[in-house]
Amino acid sequence: MSTLTLARSLNEGLRRALEDDPKVLIMGEDVGKLGGVFRITDGLQKDFGESRVMDTPLAESGIVGTAIGLALRGYRPVCEIQFDGFVYPAFNQIVAQLAKMRYRSRGQLALPVVIRIPFGGGIGAVEHHSESPEVLFAHTAGLRVVACSSGPDAYTMIQQSIRSDDPVIFFEPKRRYWEKAEVDTAAPVSEALPLDAARVVAEGSDATVLAYGPMVKVAVDAAAAAREDGRSLEVIDLRSLSPLDLPTVADSVRRTGRCVVVHEAPVYAGLGAEIAARVTEECFYSLESPVLRVGGFSIPYPASRNEDHYLPDLDRVLDAVDRAFAF
Amino acid sequence: MSVETGGSSAAEELMPTAPAAAAGLAPAAGAAEELIQLLTPEGQRIRHSDYPLDVSARELQGLYRDLVLVRRVDTEAVGLQRQGELGLWASLLGQEAAQVGSGRALSPQDMAFPSYREHGVAWCRGVSPLKLLELFRGVSNGGWDPAEHKFHLYTIVIGSQTLHATGYAMGVQRDGLTGGSTNGDSANGDGANGDGANGNGSEAVIAYFGDGATSQGDVSEAFNWAAVNNAPIVFFCQNNQWAISEPFERQSRVPIYQRSRGFGFPGLRVDGNDVLACLAVTRQALKAAREGQGPTLIEAFTYRMGAHTTTDDPTRYRVAAELEAWKLRDPIERVKAYLLRSGAAEAGFIDEVDAEADQLGRWLRDACRAMPDPAPLSMFEHVYAGPQPILDGERDAYAAYLDSFADTAAPPPEPDDDEAQPAQPAVAQAFARGGEEL
Ligand SMILES: Cc1ncc(C[n+]2csc(CCOP(=O)(O)OP(=O)(O)O)c2C)c(N)n1
Ligand SMILES: [Mg+2]
Numbered sequence A: 001m002s003t004l005t006l007a008r009s010l011n012e013g014l015r016r017a018l019e020d021d022p023k024v025l026i027m028g029e030d031v032g033k034l035g036g037v038f039r040i041t042d043g044l045q046k047d048f049g050e051s052r053v054m055d056t057p058l059a060e061s062g063i064v065g066t067a068i069g070l071a072l073r074g075y076r077p078v079c080e081i082q083f084d085g086f087v088y089p090a091f092n093q094i095v096a097q098l099a100k101m102r103y104r105s106r107g108q109l110a111l112p113v114v115i116r117i118p119f120g121g122g123i124g125a126v127e128h129h130s131e132s133p134e135v136l137f138a139h140t141a142g143l144r145v146v147a148c149s150s151g152p153d154a155y156t157m158i159q160q161s162i163r164s165d166d167p168v169i170f171f172e173p174k175r176r177y178w179e180k181a182e183v184d185t186a187a188p189v190s191e192a193l194p195l196d197a198a199r200v201v202a203e204g205s206d207a208t209v210l211a212y213g214p215m216v217k218v219a220v221d222a223a224a225a226a227r228e229d230g231r232s233l234e235v236i237d238l239r240s241l242s243p244l245d246l247p248t249v250a251d252s253v254r255r256t257g258r259c260v261v262v263h264e265a266p267v268y269a270g271l272g273a274e275i276a277a278r279v280t281e282e283c284f285y286s287l288e289s290p291v292l293r294v295g296g297f298s299i300p301y302p303a304s305r306n307e308d309h310y311l312p313d314l315d316r317v318l319d320a321v322d323r324a325f326a327f
Numbered sequence B: 001m002s003v004e005t006g007g008s009s010a011a012e013e014l015m016p017t018a019p020a021a022a023a024g025l026a027p028a029a030g031a032a033e034e035l036i037q038l039l040t041p042e043g044q045r046i047r048h049s050d051y052p053l054d055v056s057a058r059e060l061q062g063l064y065r066d067l068v069l070v071r072r073v074d075t076e077a078v079g080l081q082r083q084g085e086l087g088l089w090a091s092l093l094g095q096e097a098a099q100v101g102s103g104r105a106l107s108p109q110d111m112a113f114p115s116y117r118e119h120g121v122a123w124c125r126g127v128s129p130l131k132l133l134e135l136f137r138g139v140s141n142g143g144w145d146p147a148e149h150k151f152h153l154y155t156i157v158i159g160s161q162t163l164h165a166t167g168y169a170m171g172v173q174r175d176g177l178t179g180g181s182t183n184g185d186s187a188n189g190d191g192a193n194g195d196g197a198n199g200n201g202s203e204a205v206i207a208y209f210g211d212g213a214t215s216q217g218d219v220s221e222a223f224n225w226a227a228v229n230n231a232p233i234v235f236f237c238q239n240n241q242w243a244i245s246e247p248f249e250r251q252s253r254v255p256i257y258q259r260s261r262g263f264g265f266p267g268l269r270v271d272g273n274d275v276l277a278c279l280a281v282t283r284q285a286l287k288a289a290r291e292g293q294g295p296t297l298i299e300a301f302t303y304r305m306g307a308h309t310t311t312d313d314p315t316r317y318r319v320a321a322e323l324e325a326w327k328l329r330d331p332i333e334r335v336k337a338y339l340l341r342s343g344a345a346e347a348g349f350i351d352e353v354d355a356e357a358d359q360l361g362r363w364l365r366d367a368c369r370a371m372p373d374p375a376p377l378s379m380f381e382h383v384y385a386g387p388q389p390i391l392d393g394e395r396d397a398y399a400a401y402l403d404s405f406a407d408t409a410a411p412p413p414e415p416d417d418d419e420a421q422p423a424q425p426a427v428a429q430a431f432a433r434g435g436e437e438l
Helices: A006-020 A044-048 A060-072 A088-098 A134-138 A151-163 A215-228 A246-256 A271-286 A304-310 A314-326 B010-014 B018-022 B057-082 B096-105 B119-124 B129-137 B160-174 B217-229 B256-263 B275-290 B320-327 B333-342 B347-369 B376-380 B389-403 B426-433
Strands: A002-005 A024-028 A053-055 A076-080 A114-119 A144-147 A168-173 A180-183 A199-202 A207-211 A233-237 A240-242 A259-266 A292-296 B111-113 B205-210 B233-239 B267-271 B296-301
Touching: A002 A006, A002 A151, A006 A024, A006 A044, A006 A151, A006 A168, A006 A180, A024 A060, A044 A053, A060 A076, A060 A088, A076 A151, A088 A134, A114 A151, A134 A144, A134 A168, A134 A240, A134 A259, A134 A271, A144 A151, A151 A168, A151 A180, A199 A215, A199 A246, A207 A215, A207 A246, A207 A314, A215 A233, A215 A259, A215 A314, A233 A246, A246 A259, A246 A271, A259 A271, A259 A314, A271 A292, A292 A314, A304 B376, B057 B096, B057 B119, B057 B129, B057 B275, B057 B333, B057 B347, B096 B119, B096 B233, B096 B275, B096 B296, B111 B160, B119 B129, B129 B347, B160 B205, B160 B217, B160 B233, B205 B275, B217 B233, B217 B256, B233 B256, B233 B275, B256 B267, B256 B296, B267 B275, B275 B296, B333 B347, B376 B389
Parallel strands: A024 A053, A024 A076, A076 A114, A114 A168, A144 A168, A207 A233, A207 A259, A259 A292, B111 B205, B205 B233, B233 B296, B267 B296
Antiparallel strands: A002 A180, A144 A240, A199 A233
């Protein structure tokens, strides 16, 4: 066990993947000498060389497009997109090419490409550096979409994603990069919780709160605050956004009878909408209230001096829980 | 007094021929002879037959003043970021001449499309530095009126603005405000010979971007679109040698200015730390665009003397000696040396500008600190042209939610837009000169 930041956990996971499989490559803007703007790839170019850890030209479409070619040639590229708001130049390559190649080839071609995207707000950044575009990818068949929320998960999930034979869009909660946790880097990845499984992070009996990425901490804090008010919240970290681990969610909601979904992305047509529909279908007779959603508003991510008003926080989660109990 | 290039003034003897001077600035093998330079790093004025720039002493003083004041804006902004008043700042240190030279080459009617580092161009377009601070403080996403200043909003997503600029230039063409042939199909109704075609009303467009941006597909598409349409646009690339941590060699195997040839339009490399060369070359390229000769690519060869932004640590990826070498080519020092040596200004003028910079700095610091946070509910404004029921519902619900805290804690006061801010001194108003002289 070692105490690592989430950023460092990712770094250790990437290092492990580079060691385990000579076909693993890292590519992106500033990932070499600088180690990425968040230092996730710190030291990797020094240790694995420029042909395995590549500073690419400044072009996201090129990064993903050439990663596809490298994957066709047997490599397992891990692409870094510097910030959430800069993935769009690569959108065509991701949704029209990366996602569909297996299907188009009737299973003859696999594209084991991982696209790492630091996402979400809360760091006081300028425009385009705080977005949550996960649902654009979750809506695209052929992509796996995951989000880690803690160091231990970051360490294993990045390795599982690299081993996946499907393309994976890997979302990293940038505002949690500096949070520390105990990480067991000796434990074999093969024994970790599967990549597409959700995890119950706090047990409870009165309501289920679903979250992922940066919002897991908010949900856990809300559960602690609710406990003081005599309410027992169960918190589930979804981890995989596509596919969804519906059995874990439904089991919980059948016990608690209430469900609140929290994400930074806009509520409108967000992941919460899909979850609400599924939970309603699966757990209709157990529900004491409608599934409620807490998330961003139907506006572009605001200037940072207003982001605390935009982002769901503990109070807004508890407010939703109150509303669920008021039904 | 005059320090014109053609005169038999004292300046004459200070003007060696171009190659001799350019040899002092040899950026890469074989590139020196292609670098257009009118003022050496030592402050020697040199003659260039293609760019017979006439600059009066007053104009020269104006350029010097611009350079010093925009550097001060930059220094203050870095300081304000360190004190937590700004979330971030992208410093223009070292790129003042490229920005002031090209910015002062613009006519009032010309339209500029910046990236995110063009604080010097913003200055020339009369955008208050405070508006720039607003953006980096997180108060707005760019609060100036692009039409008023003929200066578009900053664009952070690399390269995107080059296409916007190209499309805008195609619009200028269709409005008949470009002279000569548009090379376009007249069935497009581009009215090439309309009223303003050859007169003062002719407009041109300038797009700013960096060396890293040249890798983006958008930028190649913009080059191609502009060429195919013979659009009245100048592509002004500030090659500051770095895209965050990546040196230029990671972006391209050929010098940037040569990239335009494959698309069918001329490209030039200018000493980006030479304000006179940047002014002359940009002016000429804009003129060509206005006259219907189509696009030009200008590579301003310069150096990012500071960090990429205030969150960056360049010691991780570049050696200090590089910066030291570029300090010898400082864009301001050479103008100062020339001003004093040629007699275009006296020491008193230098002191006056310094005092003016101090005053500007004080105002900027005070005004930044006094800048109110935006009202929470203002974030719901301007998403659509009119009402949108889902959004309006969200706003109302959030307003009610905020009200529910009214008993426990006072909500943040709704700021009164201008009232809290210190009055703007004359020096800060002077940025609004916007190309009046040059
Ligand atoms: C599409 C996109 N990808 C990545 C970034 C992150 N980023 C911001 S500035 C920058 C480097 C830009 O270099 P250059 O074009 O040379 O301009 P400079 O910053 O040197 O002025 C990068 C990669 C971005 N803003 N947009
Ligand atoms: Mg650059």
